[in-house]
Amino acid sequence: MCKKEELVLKDREGLSYTMSITKTIFSGFGGQGVLMMGYVLATAGMQEDKHVTYLPSYGAEVRGGTANCTITVSDDPIASPVASFPDFAVLMNTPSLMRFEGKVITGGTVFLNSDMVELRPKRGDVEVVAIPVNTIAERLGNARGANMVMIGALAQKTGLVSLDSVIKSIKEIFATKGAKVHEMNTLAIKEGAAFVEEQSSS
Amino acid sequence: MIKQVFKRPDALKDNIFHYCPGCGHSVIHRLVAEVIDELGIRGKTVGVPPAGCAVLAYNYLDVDMGEAPHGRAVAVATGIKRCRPDLVVFTYQGDGDIAAIGTAETVHAANRGERLTVIFVNNGCYGMTGGQMAPTTLLGQTTTTTPGGRIQLRDGFPVDLSQMLAVAGGSVYIERTAVTSPKNIIKTKKALKKAFKVQMDDLGFSLVEILSACPTNWKLSSVDSCKRIEDEVIKQYPLMVIKDTTGTHSGADEGA
Amino acid sequence: MGKKRLMRGSHVIAEAATLAGCRFYAGYPITPQNELPEYLSGRFAKLEDATFIQAESELAAINMVMGASMTGVRAMTSSSSPGISLKQEGISYMAGMELPAVVANIMRGGPGLGNIAPSQQDYFQATRGGGHGDYRTIVLAPHSGQELVTLTMKAFDLADTYRTPVILLGDGLMGQMMEPVTFPEPIEPSALPKKEWTLDGAMERDSRLICSLRLDPFKMEQHNWKLARKYAAICERETEHESYLLDDAVVAVVAFGTxxxxxxxxxxxxxxxxxxxxxxxxxxxxxxxENEIRALTRSVKHILVFEMNFGQMVEDVRLSVGEKATVHFHGRPGGIISTPHEIADAITRLVYRHELC
Structure with a gap:
């Protein structure tokens, strides 16, 4: 897992800045739970008393086609909720990779749903974390929980928010869905985290 | 002892009507005032006058009044009534106001069954602006914008708004009357009273369409104007109860 | 202040309006503000004294608000640019009748049908009155979730204080973005100051009239001057702005909202x-x-106005500073959301071109 102080990045103009503010883009087909991932991250950030913004794409785009949202998590008040160059991109399908791969900041990380995306980023200046989130979710008997696997992986890898906060957030967000659903989703989040942990230690 | 048999209604201010000789507005204003008096609702009535000659109705009717933009009277009245269901709210509208520029508002207010009473004065022309063609102008009728007479191919047919509103689910009572003779005036007053009562009984939308003369723009004498209504206008717009479902309505829960 | 809640901007406006004692809403669907009436329809359904109407048109909606306002109830409507154009009739009448109301405009790209992306193209329409006749409306431009709370609630207070329509000018991004917000305690309508001009039946008092018609030009002029004095008082008392890192600045960016x-x-x-x-x-x-911007020119000689349109507020900035500073403009119309990077570039170019460092 990356430590925060290690994340001194350079953007394209070579300006370096510390990561007290991070921007993450989530993108995929409608129905992949993309907006929900963003909402979970923003809620978890809020629970840690961080400043957060959640900016969805909306309108025609929301209805049927691709969906994306930008989440900013910051220790200080957030000036702009818009990402010039996101630090992290969570890309759940191939069109999303094509659209956002070029935007990620140098030194940033791309999280790919490797069950849906065969291509890999052409650039060498970003880290790529490929996770078969559908396969993992199906193995857990929670086929609709692929986004939960991904958010677990994201939290574990980036340290943006703690796994505990993510789990606490989904408990609140899915409060009406009962203990069983919460248990399944918690498991999916932990499996996602375990997957990236295993990858980085191997 | 002297018994008073005729007086100015309390709901009518002591002002001289500015309307042209023979115009129906003065008579209709008085009827509205009499009905408000008889129902004892002067202290809880709010009226909404339209744009047009009757915009100055507030100079005569001694009740709270709130002006509306042209055509929007029932929308304004809806806002008032929904916030204060205890008030009795009426609109007073001409044919251009209700059946041209305000058609949408009127149809939808009737459809929602707004507890409003609409007084619709049909004189077949735009009186205040100088007698242009109205939606209710008869075929062949000459106006300042139909110099050779209204032609169906160019100008469309006379609109029968009352019939259109009758098919709306929320309308309860719609009657067409005229103010051309003592008999018709008495009938008009009865219709107005019933329309207010429909609202007070929380039954739904009520409307009285009143055929009224515009001698100035028709370029006829007062007497000839009344004769024209009875001979020609009534053929297009027959005097009748167009809809009355008051007997079948149980009140507020209707249509819920 | 209550617990922090992560909420969408249009929901925040709706909730804040309810807390401000708003009890009447009429509106018509249009993207990107539909979440506001959707939220409010559910919220109002739980209140006994609140009315929500999905109107048949924008025209009907604003006129229903007019009627509601005549009874003294705090009333609002919302829409997005094309719908706000339709509402101008009612807004002009309400300015003339001196009726309070809050109108939220979640702006989108135009002209015409345009698109549904965030934009600031209605600045002129909002700040110049928008409809016919000599009048102004107070225009508030929030730039964060929390400010949506404070400015929405303030909008109702200003509307009542000055008996005038108030425009809450946001855009698609403000409406859709979620941020943590906290809400103050609700204001009960019964706790609001009583209005002495409402239509509620002439019971044991003279009948009242609310109208904008004044056929006599002298009376119309008197009324216009009365409005003008009111607007002058608003200018004197109600101007609000934020200064950010301006103390030692050589370049000032002027921008509102998103x-x-x-x-x-x-x-x-x-x-x-x-x-x-x-x-x-x-x-x-x-x-x-304008006075505050003019004061800025004591230390700043270059001003960069950034707007999501091709140049509207820049005219007010130019009028404010006159010859005392050079006013530059960077704009993106059409619903483009600029990135901070793009604006940083514009600032940097300006600094180097004019050798300000």
Whole structure:
């Protein structure tokens, strides 16, 4: 897992800045739970008393086609909720990779749903974390929980928010869905985290 | 002892009507005032006058009044009534106001069954602006914008708004009357009273369409104007109860 | 203040309106503000004294608000640009009748049907009155979730205080973005100051009239001057703005709403490079903080106006500063959301071109 102080990045103009503010883009087909991932991250950030913004794409785009949202998590008040160059991109399908791969900041990380995306980023200046989130979710008997696997992986890898906060957030967000659903989703989040942990230690 | 048999209604201010000789507005204003008096609702009535000659109705009717933009009277009245269901709210509208520029508002207010009473004065022309063609102008009728007479191919047919509103689910009572003779005036007053009562009984939308003369723009004498209504206008717009479902309505829960 | 809640901007407006004692809403669907009436329809259903109407048109909606306002109830409507154009009839009448109301405009790209992306193209329409006749409306431009709470509630207070329509001018981004917000305690309508001019039946008092018609030009003129005096009082008392890093600045960016948010990010960026830039953010667009901008020119000789249109507020900035500073403009119309990077670039170019460092 990356430590925060290690994340001194350079953007394209070579300006370096510390990561007290991070921007993450989530993108995929409608129905992949993309907006929900963003909402979970923003809620978890809020629970840690961080400043957060959640900016969805909306309108025609929301209805049927691709969906994306930008989440900013910051220790200080957030000036702009818009990402010039996101630090992290969570890309759940191939069109999303094509659209956002070029935007990620140098030194940033791309999280790919490797069950849906065969291509890999052409650039060498970003880290790529490929996770078969559908396969993992199906193995857990929670086929609709692929986004939960991904958010677990994201939290574990980036340290943006703690796994505990993510789990606490989904408990609140899915409060009406009962203990069983919460248990399944918690498991999916932990499996996602375990997957990236295993990858980085191997 | 002297018994008073005729007086100015309390709901009518002591002002001289500015309307042209023979115009129906003065008579209709008085009827509205009499009905408000008889129902004892002067202290809880709010009226909404339209744009047009009757915009100055507030100079005569001694009740709270709130002006509306042209055509929007029932929308304004809806806002008032929904916030204060205890008030009795009426609109007073001409044919251009209700059946041209305000058609949408009127149809939808009737459809929602707004507890409003609409007084619709049909004189077949735009009186205040100088007698242009109205939606209710008869075929062949000459106006300042139909110099050779209204032609169906160019100008469309006379609109029968009352019939259109009758098919709306929320309308309860719609009657067409005229103010051309003592008999018709008495009938008009009865219709107005019933329309207010429909609202007070929380039954739904009520409307009285009143055929009224515009001698100035028709370029006829007062007497000839009344004769024209009875001979020609009534053929297009027959005097009748167009809809009355008051007997079948149980009140507020209707249509819920 | 209650617990922090992560909420969408249009929901925040709806909730804040309810807490401000708003009890009447009429509106018509249009993207990107549909979440506001959707939220409010559910919220009002739980209140016994509140009315929500999905009207048959924007015209009907604003006129229903007019009627509601005549009874003294705090009333609002909302829409997006094309719908606000339709509402101008009612807004003009309400200005003339001196009726309070709050109108939220979640702006989108235009002209015409345009698109549904965030835009600031209705600045002129909002700040110049918008409809026919000689009048102004107070215009508030929030730039964050929390400010949506405070400015929505303030809008109702201003509307009642001055008996005038108030425009809450947001855009698609403000409406859709979620941020944590906290809400104050609700204001009960019964606790609001009693209005002595409402239509509620002439019971044991003279009948009242609310109208905008004044056929006699002398009476109309008197009424116009009365409105003018009211507007002058508003200008004197109600101007609001935010200064950000302006103390030592050599360049000031002037931007409102979402654009200001992006500009703040840009200012932060160029500050890291040592460029002395700051942000001036008008919070009231009418009245415009012209004196405050003029005061800025004592230290700042270059002003960069950034708007999500091709140049509207820039005219007010130019009028404010006259010859005392050079006013530059950077705009993106059509629903483009600029990145902080783009604005930082514009600031940097300006600084180097004019040798300000």
């Amino acid at each position: 654009a200001a948010r992006i500009a703040k990010g840009a200012v932060n960026r160029v500050r890291k490079e040592g460029l002395k830039a700051g942000l001036f953010r008008p919070i009231t667009l009418w009245p415009f903080p």
